[in-house]
Amino acid sequence: MKLPQSLFLAVMLLFAVGPLYSLVKISLSPPAEVMTAHPTLVPRHLTGQHWKGVLAGGQLTRPLLKSLIVATGVAVLSLALSAPAAYSLAHVSPRWRYGLLLGLFLCRMLPEVSIALPIAVVFLRLGLMDTHLSLILSHLALVLPVTVWILTTTFSTIPYDVEEAAALDGCNAWQTLLRVVLPLALPGIAVGSLLAWLFSWEEFVLSTYLTLSEKTMPLQVYYYLYQGNWFVTAVTATVMTLPVIVISAFLQRYLRETNLSGAVR
Amino acid sequence: MNRRLWLGLAPLLLYLAVFTLVPVVSTLWLSVNQPGIGFSLDAYRKITSHYQFVDAVGNTCMVTALGLALELCLGLALAVTLNGRRRAQGWMRVLLLLPLGVPTIVAASAMRYVFGTVGYVNEILYRLGLLTLPINWTGSRGLAVFTVAVADAWKVTPLVMLILLAGLQTLPREVYEAARMDGANGRQQFFHVTLPLLRPSITMALIVRGIDAFRIFALPLALAGHNLPVLSTYAYVEYLEYGNPHTAAASSTILLLLILLAVGTYLRLAGTSEVVR
Numbered sequence: 001m002k003l004p005q006s007l008f009l010a011v012m013l014l015f016a017v018g019p020l021y022s023l024v025k026i027s028l029s030p031p032a033e034v035m036t037a038h039p040t041l042v043p044r045h046l047t048g049q050h051w052k053g054v055l056a057g058g059q060l061t062r063p064l065l066k067s068l069i070v071a072t073g074v075a076v077l078s079l080a081l082s083a084p085a086a087y088s089l090a091h092v093s094p095r096w097r098y099g100l101l102l103g104l105f106l107c108r109m110l111p112e113v114s115i116a117l118p119i120a121v122v123f124l125r126l127g128l129m130d131t132h133l134s135l136i137l138s139h140l141a142l143v144l145p146v147t148v149w150i151l152t153t154t155f156s157t158i159p160y161d162v163e164e165a166a167a168l169d170g171c172n173a174w175q176t177l178l179r180v181v182l183p184l185a186l187p188g189i190a191v192g193s194l195l196a197w198l199f200s201w202e203e204f205v206l207s208t209y210l211t212l213s214e215k216t217m218p219l220q221v222y223y224y225l226y227q228g229n230w231f232v233t234a235v236t237a238t239v240m241t242l243p244v245i246v247i248s249a250f251l252q253r254y255l256r257e258t259n260l261s262g263a264v265r
Numbered sequence: 266m267n268r269r270l271w272l273g274l275a276p277l278l279l280y281l282a283v284f285t286l287v288p289v290v291s292t293l294w295l296s297v298n299q300p301g302i303g304f305s306l307d308a309y310r311k312i313t314s315h316y317q318f319v320d321a322v323g324n325t326c327m328v329t330a331l332g333l334a335l336e337l338c339l340g341l342a343l344a345v346t347l348n349g350r351r352r353a354q355g356w357m358r359v360l361l362l363l364p365l366g367v368p369t370i371v372a373a374s375a376m377r378y379v380f381g382t383v384g385y386v387n388e389i390l391y392r393l394g395l396l397t398l399p400i401n402w403t404g405s406r407g408l409a410v411f412t413v414a415v416a417d418a419w420k421v422t423p424l425v426m427l428i429l430l431a432g433l434q435t436l437p438r439e440v441y442e443a444a445r446m447d448g449a450n451g452r453q454q455f456f457h458v459t460l461p462l463l464r465p466s467i468t469m470a471l472i473v474r475g476i477d478a479f480r481i482f483a484l485p486l487a488l489a490g491h492n493l494p495v496l497s498t499y500a501y502v503e504y505l506e507y508g509n510p511h512t513a514a515a516s517s518t519i520l521l522l523l524i525l526l527a528v529g530t531y532l533r534l535a536g537t538s539e540v541v542r
Contacts, residue, residue, distance in 0.1 A: 005346050009357065012343060016361050019375035019419060022385055026378055037399070039388055081277050088273035100274075107285050109524055111480045113500040114517040118291040119284070121510055141284035148277060173269075202368030204483045208501065218370040218483075225374050225487055234378075237371040248366030252359070 027234035050231040067217040073136040074200035075193040078147045086151030104145035116209035130214040139200040147192040154188025295514035308515035321494040329478040331414040340425030348433045365423040373487035376416040409493040425470045432466025468535045479524045496520040
């Protein structure tokens, strides 16, 4: 590799990793190395005081629990709604399929603030603010186009011959679906539900509109950021990022260009 | 289409109708209806005479344009550099893709550390001897636009890189051999072979990213707050801080129109066939 190229790659690698490094570094640094005119780039001392403070204080328990419940609810319900739809889409004529998929893509184009506002107005009247239900219902609306898109690609790759063969062997429609199609589609289903989970885990716009006091993790991070406490923010943000890194590492193996357009933000 | 297939689709379509279509239409309705008056364009009149709104429109466009330019240039450079280098791709790809998974609000927090007045960019510039007094990276409008665009680019350049890398890998090798036989050097190959052939992938990257860029919300809110209103955050402030759903609806609707306008114009310029494949 030539020198300019190596240099460019080095700078880009630094650019990619640097901000995350600073996040973790600050969560472990004594204030004297951070809140100064010349912060250290490589920490001289490490301290667990911020982690201890946040974890012992227990302020993260409720947001963590709320985010976990909501994200899991969204992942499960998104599968329940999008798997049958995707299976149907994979079996209709291409004209219908592309028309409907294009419609789903258009849904992804709509600004979140347009969707959030009336939902917030109605949910406020119904007394649904701060509930898990309100977040699950609204997150679903944003995530469904993506999961349907992924699952349709998955189901389309399963040849119809397989289903016919199962039918010939005496499976009825349900048995074919449960014993033949679903196992083959399992990787796609896993990817779809994990993406739905991630999407809800980090969703910010709708959650802000639908939350008064019971914050989710992203809102908690924003709350600390707004207060200006760098260390608590760093700890909370790191806690929030950990499951994301684990799941992304798993997903990267499945990231293929076909899914990219709708799958990743 | 048989009945059983419609049965599978119906719950999804119903759900999206109730939680996507109806909200967007009611936002439109909210924006042109004032309580006690009925149909009125007051909300639009009110926001268009508000300097923060005018700023928000400009900021949204500037952040989008600068962010897209950065993401496309860096993403393209990365894709071309990494293309065909299997060995380098392994661990570098993992590191380069890291920001893609990071939640936006976490990205915003990290960028606050990086671009803060006592942050790391200032410190590095100081150590390199390029700076004596720290820069307030969100102090002026221009700098704030730049900072938010860089923060956005940090998160999504990997996505652009992936799309373009996928595109590069489909380009036939023979074309390059032919170009080399005709005496084209590396730069000529890039501008006369790679770029034109890569146009469908570039279009796709621009559309996917462009739509998200217009809707940018958490980054400007968390990095610059009221200093850098964009259309989304303007709508948010109008509703949640001033309690006015009508002006919030009006600016949300203008954002929607802006997105439609941009995508429509781009598709007309670039040709529809490339996207709907």
